[in-house]
Amino acid sequence: MAEFTLKYINHRAHYEAAAFIMDCETHYRKQVSMVADEIAANSSQKPIVLLNGPSSSGKTTTNDRLCRALERRGIHAETISMDDYYRTVGTYEVPRDTENDVPDLESPECMNLPLLSQHLARLAAGEEIEVPRFDFETRTFIPDTRALRLDPDEVVLIEGIHAFNPVIMGDLAHAATSVYLSVASTVVPQEGARLEPYMLRFLRRALRDRLFRNSPVAETLGQWKSVRRGERLYIRPFRGQANLTVDTFLPYEICILMQKLSDDLQNQQEALQKADLAPVYAVLGNIEPIEYKNIIPEDSVLHEFIG
Template sequence: MAYQLQEINRRVRTDVTEFLAECDENYAQRVSLAADKILSNLERSPIVLLSGPSGSGKTTTAMKIAEELQRRGVNSRAVAMDNYFLTVNPQTAPRTPEGAIDYESPLCMDTELLGQHFTALSRGEEILIPRFEFARQMRNDSLGTPLRLEKNEIAIFEGIHALNDNIAGRHPEATKLYISARSNVNEGAALRFKGTWMRLTRRAVRDYSFRGQEVAQTLAMWANVRRGEKLYISPFKGKADIVFDSSLPYEVPVMKNYAVPILKSVPEDNERHDELLDLIASFEHFEAIDPALVAKDSLLREFIGGGSYKYH
């Protein structure tokens, strides 16, 4: 699916508040359809596996699905699969073609423990969700969180590798969801903004604002992130029961406020500077939207901050 630049700019100029509300409602409808599918499968399994590439909005979507299920009388627990990373062992860790540790690889995940936990939760047994300390690159089970599902409760396991055969294959009864920001923005037939640029922009803005990471660092990591997506994530999206797009037609006009200044700060000798110039030029096609107009529960708040959800 592609959005049309002319229509986006027209709505920004004429009815921006209604435009934002309409986009958020369309996303809420996708969340509702996902809840329908989860509930229809509840008798088979209380496990939901939610996958998607970096910057796709998995965390917010998982929380929104949990809210929708709660409205229907079904409690759900969101479980971040990042906590199932194995403690990094430089001797055995998977490597990129360049020789660095490949943190995008599913071999970094404790798939055996995940399989055990899927089975235990399905039987009504208690598990201890581990805690991975990223600062120390190690798992600390002493900080784990106990979890047992009561009748008609659901656990949503969210992570980039959730649909990988080594994970989803251990519990094929689970409901499987795949989320990505995939829509381009066109002007007629001409491409003005790539869908992959939406995810790169989301990540660059979030990393800069909340993780103390310069855009140049995000760009340096992005090539391996994209390589990992093509190898480890995208090949499994066909396993999903529901695939939906997390892009919002209003997000480029909002992100313009955040992204352009930090993108312009990247030194000219950066090896991806030509692509940066293309990206900066693409933003210029869009009318800007004041971020203050963005709803507090918008998915976009995961990346720009100021929202009603708490992110860890």
């Protein structure tokens, strides 16, 4: 696990922001390139690539980046998001997270995993499927939105928090490469507790949900302990399935995320403490902002969270 001091991050953000951003992006790109090499080397035997990782680990963007990297290696890649297999709200009873007394929105029961498993098996067999779409604004499952069949020289990348679930992996291990994505870095302030990986992911998710999923930061905070419980129950037990790993953290990102979330978090000290996120509040006002709009690559993983 990588460790970055807040002093180092602030210094680079203040004096050499462009070079700092480029160094972070280059490290991430190298990891993606290594994974693409491995997928390409095994593509004929393993046409399915499963990307798993906890909430806000950058699965969607890394999926896209891998597709581009594979194209450069002469391999066409299709994509499927497991989010599109969520079930329509109101058509089933959402499981309850009794630990935190909130709906268990992380549960695999919220998704039609048997349908996804069937689709992947058919793709591996060279058959055509009809890929659905989930509308997050209306929370509605929309079936049969696009046809998909894999040619002999193609692969399909599937990303989602349940990608390593036994329902999916059971019959596909021989035909799949498994990639685990996470924030595997910590930020260490000069005083007080460090910002652990799950805290850094919270910042990503809080901003993404506010901007793109019509969920205020307070709502994300209220659900966060349940999100962490879901990771413990539904992701961590299967992490050992991964053939490859990628740390998606960009050290400069905290300068941007905290800048955008500062006003939302100022009045949330008690809620942050209840969500085991007190160190986030402790560093408010102590992180150097970055004027980033003209220096972040347009395909940066950070755009998944900031737009």
